Amino acid sequence: MRALTSRRENSIAPITPPVEAGWEVKYNLIPMKEIVRSRIEQALGELYKIDPPEFKVEKPKDEELGDLATNVAFLLSKALRKNPNEIAKELSEKLSQEDMFEAVEAVRGFINLRLSRNFILSEFRRLLSEGEDYFKEDIGRGLKVQLEFVSANPTGPLHLGHGRGAVVGDALARLFEFYGFNITREYYINDAGRQVYILGVSVFYRYLELFGKEGERPGIKKLFEEEGYKGEYVIEIAKALKGAVGDLLLSRDGVPEAKERILSYGFDFPLSYTSAFKPVREPEVELCSAFGLDMMMEEIREDLGSMCVDFDVWFSERSLYERGLVDKLIEELRERGYVYEAEGALWLKTSQFGDDKDRVLRKSDGTYTYFASDIAYHWDKFKRGFDKVIDLWGADHHGYIPRVKASLKMLRIPEDWLEVYLIQMVKFFREGKEVKMSKRAGTFVPLREALNEVGPDAVRFLFLTKRSDTPLDFDVDKAKEKSSDNPVFYVQYAHARISGVFREVKERFNLDPEKEDLSPFLESLEEDIELKLMKKTLMIKDELIDITLRRDPHLITYFLIDLAGLFHHYYNHHRIIGSEKRIMKGRLALLKGIRTALRLSLKLIGVSAPERM
RNA sequence: GGGCCCGUAGCUCAGCUGGACAGAGCAGGGGAUUUCUAAUCCCCAGGUCGGAGGUUCGAGUCCUCCCGGGCCCGCCA
Numbered sequence: 302m303r304a305l306t307s308r309r310e311n312s313i314a315p316i317t318p319p320v321e322a323g324w325e326v327k328y329n330l331i332p333m334k335e336i337v338r339s340r341i342e343q344a345l346g347e348l349y350k351i352d353p354p355e356f357k358v359e360k361p362k363d364e365e366l367g368d369l370a371t372n373v374a375f376l377l378s379k380a381l382r383k384n385p386n387e388i389a390k391e392l393s394e395k396l397s398q399e400d401m402f403e404a405v406e407a408v409r410g411f412i413n414l415r416l417s418r419n420f421i422l423s424e425f426r427r428l429l430s431e432g433e434d435y436f437k438e439d440i441g442r443g444l445k446v447q448l449e450f451v452s453a454n455p456t457g458p459l460h461l462g463h464g465r466g467a468v469v470g471d472a473l474a475r476l477f478e479f480y481g482f483n484i485t486r487e488y489y490i491n492d493a494g495r496q497v498y499i500l501g502v503s504v505f506y507r508y509l510e511l512f513g514k515e516g517e518r519p520g521i522k523k524l525f526e527e528e529g530y531k532g533e534y535v536i537e538i539a540k541a542l543k544g545a546v547g548d549l550l551l552s553r554d555g556v557p558e559a560k561e562r563i564l565s566y567g568f569d570f571p572l573s574y575t576s577a578f579k580p581v582r583e584p585e586v587e588l589c590s591a592f593g594l595d596m597m598m599e600e601i602r603e604d605l606g607s608m609c610v611d612f613d614v615w616f617s618e619r620s621l622y623e624r625g626l627v628d629k630l631i632e633e634l635r636e637r638g639y640v641y642e643a644e645g646a647l648w649l650k651t652s653q654f655g656d657d658k659d660r661v662l663r664k665s666d667g668t669y670t671y672f673a674s675d676i677a678y679h680w681d682k683f684k685r686g687f688d689k690v691i692d693l694w695g696a697d698h699h700g701y702i703p704r705v706k707a708s709l710k711m712l713r714i715p716e717d718w719l720e721v722y723l724i725q726m727v728k729f730f731r732e733g734k735e736v737k738m739s740k741r742a743g744t745f746v747p748l749r750e751a752l753n754e755v756g757p758d759a760v761r762f763l764f765l766t767k768r769s770d771t772p773l774d775f776d777v778d779k780a781k782e783k784s785s786d787n788p789v790f791y792v793q794y795a796h797a798r799i800s801g802v803f804r805e806v807k808e809r810f811n812l813d814p815e816k817e818d819l820s821p822f823l824e825s826l827e828e829d830i831e832l833k834l835m836k837k838t839l840m841i842k843d844e845l846i847d848i849t850l851r852r853d854p855h856l857i858t859y860f861l862i863d864l865a866g867l868f869h870h871y872y873n874h875h876r877i878i879g880s881e882k883r884i885m886k887g888r889l890a891l892l893k894g895i896r897t898a899l900r901l902s903l904k905l906i907g908v909s910a911p912e913r914m
Numbered sequence: 915g916g917g918c919c920c921g922u923a924g925c926u927c928a929g930c931u932g933g934a935c936a937g938a939g940c941a942g943g944g945g946a947u948u949u950c951u952a953a954u955c956c957c958c959a960g961g962u963c964g965g966a967g968g969u970u971c972g973a974g975u976c977c978u979c980c981c982g983g984g985c986c987c988g989c990c991a
Binding site: 357359360361362363366370372375378385408409410411413454456491493494495496497499644645646647648657660661662663664665666668670671696697698699700701702703723725726766767768770771772774776779787788790791793794795797798799801802803804805806809843844847848851853855856859862863866869870872873874876877878879913914 | 916
């Protein structure tokens with residue numbers, strides 16, 4: 302996911318180790334890279350008596366070089382008027398006295414650090430005793446963050462692109478929650494405006510069709526043919542409607558009775574729009590709208606639910622109008638001098654704040670634009686006291702960002718309060734051919750179809766195998782394959798294998814690795830790969846924090862595949878059961894730590910961690 | 915015409931806010947299993963990072979231009 306503003310602007314809570322805290326305290330409070338950073342900073346202070354620059358601590362490209370490396374010598378070379386390599390050498394010497402490092406080496410200006418066995422073992426023991434809390438940090442400190450995502454129009458079923466937004470948004474929400482943010486997941490329902498009327502027309506037309514009477518309402522027929530929703534689902538709604546009300550809606554007089562019938566019919570989903578229904582101009586069409594909205598929202602909720610995505614708030618656009626918030630907003634903007642009238646419409650001077658041109662708030666026919674209610678919506682979010690709002694929009698809305706940002710500036714809302722990320726389209730492939738999606742023609746591939754065929758775990762995982770602002774190809778046939786082409790199974794299998802070993806051990810040795818404290822036996826592990834596995838597992842802490850601050854949840858799938866791969870390799874080359882007792886126990890401890898990391902990471906992307914497969 | 919995004923191995927994509935010889939999976943070829951699940955593992959191959967300049971000690975990464983692909987540019991939602 303790429304930020305629209307710079308990463309620095311976007312960062313919520315940079316991890317700044319408390320200056321006054323001693324090393325022992327930090328040792329227990331911050332991720333690996335930060336622990337190392339603080340050691341380097343201290344060494345710099347002692348050596349050169351200077352304020353350390355903004356340097357990097359990162360994994361070297363080649364693992365052979367070390368566990369971590371820093372570029373600090375390059376950055377200091379100007380200030381100290383010294384050759385980077387010379388600085389690196391001096392610093393290496395200093396750092397090698399630390400017992401957390403096994404080796405510190407200066408190579409062409411880089412400083413490569415290898416963590417000591419003792420340090421890794423002590424960290425891993427901590428992981429075993431703390432479980433997933435080991436990876437946790439209170440970065441958010443309760444900061445109120447709202448994540449608005451999906452927000453698909455309730456005029457049709459969710460398609461794959463919405464599913465992608467749901468998965469990315471939910472994963473972000475889970476990450477933020479894990480790191481101490483107070484998260485609200487919100488879905489904005491566009492239940493106002495013309496599209497809702499068109500939904501009603503479409504449902505009503507299909508309803509008439511069921512009685513063979515569509516020809517009797519030429520106005521409805523024409524509108525349906527020109528603008529109606531042609532998808533199969535509209536027919537389903539019409540059928541359900543007919544089931545509940547019979548032929549009552551064929552005459553306008555039947556509308557009040559029809560409403561009562563729907564409410565008492567025994568639908569097992571909430572009928573909030575139907576309950577609130579009040580006839581205005583075309584009661585039969587409007588009742589169809591209300592019932593259509595109820596049924597669509599139910600379907601949307603179900604689809605999201607089957608991917609384990611749920612929202613704290615389902616926010617109705619209509620409610621903004623009912624509360625008079627749109628009018629109030631326009632009044633507010635007018636007072637600030639940003640609103641003017643031209644050609645019978647009401648305009649907002651967004652061009653003053655970076656938009657290409659001014660935008661219409663109220664059309665000359667007196668109705669409001671979607672834009673108007675959307676600003677009102679964000680204004681309302683601000684007034685609800687969120688410290689930060691993150692929106693995930695479909696990529697086709699990208700041109701919309703400048704005008705929303707401009708209007709927020711007019712309302713004196715801080716620039717970095719709103720972050721917007723774009724979710725790119727998903728192309729659907731079946732048998733190697735693309736299945737085109739078009740809502741109007743009704744040929745789009747609903748999310749439900751993919752979920753039924755492929756299953757929620759694979760769908761979620763696959764949606765996170767690519768950065769979300771680039772288009773994604775979704776190949777159903779591949780997704781269904783239970784092969785290594787499908788990385789979700791590869792990762793889940795690693796988890797299932799560990800669980801399998803634990804079951805076996807319980808049975809054969811009456812030893813329960815879940816309950817028993819096996820951490821003292823880590824000492825008996827002497828293979829390089831075992832140390833490597835520990836390091837990789839521990840470094841997940843750094844990865845997860847990074848991913849959260851960068852809002853790049855797709856990277857989770859990459860380190861999962863990486864960790865699972867190393868584990869599978871290990872598993873194929875080393876016996877756990879059958880090795881010497883103390884080694885077996887050490888290996889069980891190792892597996893337990895790995896499993897904790899796998900479980901947590903899978904949980905954060907909402908994928909299940911099966912005990913067996 | 916303007917704006918946004920993308921262009922890395924035959925294919926699908928990573929590349930951690932400029933750093934050390936450019937990575938993974940798939941596809942292709944060859945091997946491993948009487949053992950804790952073979953949905954696994956091991957070995958082999960492949961790229962002038964779309965092109966050209968520039969900034970820098972250092973560029974796949976930043977800047978400019980060009981080429982190619984996608985999306986968006988409504989008093990639609």
